[in-house]
Amino acid sequence: MTGTEGRRVVWLLVLAAALPYLNALPNDFTLDDHGLIEQNEAVAAFDLVAFFSQDYWAGYDVHAESGLYRPLTLTTFAIERALFGLRPLPYHATNLLLHIGVTLLAWRLLRASAGDRVGLWAAALFAVLPGHSEAIVAVAGRADLLATAAALAALCIWNRPGGWQRWLAGGLFFGLALLAKEQAVVVPGLLVALDWLRYHRQPRRWHWQPLAVSVLLVLTYLLVRQIVLGSLAGITVEPLDNALIELQGSERVLAALAVATRYAGLLILPLHLSADYSHATIDVQHISSLEIFAGLLLAACSIAAVWRFVHRPDVPGLGMVWLVVCFSPLVNVLFPIGTILAERLTYAPSLGFCLCLGWALERSRPRLGQRPMNTLGLALLLVLGLRTTARCADWRSEQSLFQAVVAEYPESARGHKGLAKALSDAGQLAAAESHYRRAIEIYPRFDTAHYNLGNLLHGTARFEEALFHFERACILRPTFADAHLNRGAALFQLGRVSQALAATERALALRPDWDVAQQNLSDIQATINRQGNGP
Secondary structure (H helix, E strand, O other): OOHHHHHHHHHHHHHHHHHHHHHHOOOOOOOHHHHHHHOOHHHHOOOHHHHHHOOOOOOOOOOOOOOOOOHHHHHHHHHHHHHHOOOHHHHHHHHHHHHHHHHHHHHHHHHHHHOHHHHHHHHHHHHHOHHHHHHHHOHHHHHHHHHHHHHHHHHHHHOOOOOHHHHHHHHHHHHHHHHHOHHHHHHHHHHHHHHHHHHOOOHHHOOHHHHHHHHHHHHHHHHHHHHHHOOOOOOOOOOOOOHHHHOOHHHHHHHHHHHHHHHHHHHHOOOOOOOOOOEOOEOHHHOOHHHHHHHHHHHHHHHHHHHHHHHOOOHHHHHHHHHHHHHOOOOOOOOOOOOOOOHHHHOOOHHHHHHHHHHHHHHOHHHHOHHHHHHHHHHHHHHHHHHHHHHHHHOOOHHHHHHHHHHHOOOOHHHHHHHHHHHHHOOOHHHHHHHHHHHHHHOOOOHHHHHHHHHHHHHOOOHHHHHHHHHHHHHHOOOOHHHHHHHHHHHHHOOOHHHHHHHHHHHHHHOOOOHHHHHHHHHHHHHHHHHOOOO
């Protein structure tokens, strides 16, 4: 490929990656964006020490045990907040630029392994896949973008011959990938797959030094996680987020395999997309025999693909192995993770799918002819790009997003709760109350739905009803400081002052420096003193 052709390809890929997402730039913050950016005390204070010494969510909830360690991602949020405040546009623009960068890095890596034309088709398809929308349009998807960009940069560097400077440069990018998201631990496996394709049974030509560097970095990263989080896993999985956690042994593995088949659907036919697949959206207690068979078939196909690649390495084999390696830690088969299914998790693995699809398009050229094959490929890119553009509109605001979730999956407890919150913020209290109650009906243990409904009822002076839901929230999550505080406020309104005092003291014990709790406690104590009931 000449220099002119290379520049033309770069611009084509930039346009393919950018155009479907331009209408997402005016979008609001949604979902995890609020807790990670707007309401995150560590991000607001640009507390680098906190980023590197505590749980990913600790700046939002000091009691967080998410098991996530992503200091680089938090640092980027803090930089943007310092520069741009809380305007969503710059954050969305950064995510889009990262996606463009990932697309170009993917092209560079794949053209070296699969050839110019296959690499181009694969990168172009990757640029427009609708399932990527969550990773790109949700600002919190930054973790996937950063980790994938840094991992691909490391692989591009290591995939070429060079001395110790190249090994260290690749190691630097791989280290950044690990600090962006845990998913980057699969890079050594991808490096082995790339070497096996190129050199197969010629071990002297393998990139042994980069492989050693990558393994050393993974071990170092795991040690740091152990020190910071207290354990290698360090995770509390909520049944609301991942119902598989309530299953045991082979039952969980079979159900997880059945659920994993849905990732194939997200890649192959991305029609039914959703920002939420949590409780009741996927009913793991009633997995059908057909779904279990499909899961076992998927496992068998994955094993067969790896076996075939080992014995006859080729480009489609690399694509399949890429999918297997990237998805292995994400599908709840080896161990449960914090979510049962999420579109953002397809971001890095989908590169293997795109490689297979790009290879298939190029293989069709001798039969179809150059022009029909190009027409077919461009038509596919157009259809996928239009679907992505339409999907971006769902993420315009919290209300439009959760309306889309509830329309697609009416049994989504989190979808109803999210829509209720958006409706409440818009002043539509009756509709909001209805959706809160529906969320609780679907998932009675939904502590934040109880809490939010309590706030709504308290705001309309229905203090007895509000108290019931605040108490439920406190029982379900004893460390829920806000629920204890508002329980105290409801008790105070009902004239049960001594109980209000105890509830407020509990909230203050959970968050000792909380100004609001201190003020409420002072007001309650003053009332007790006026009534002459003080100690």
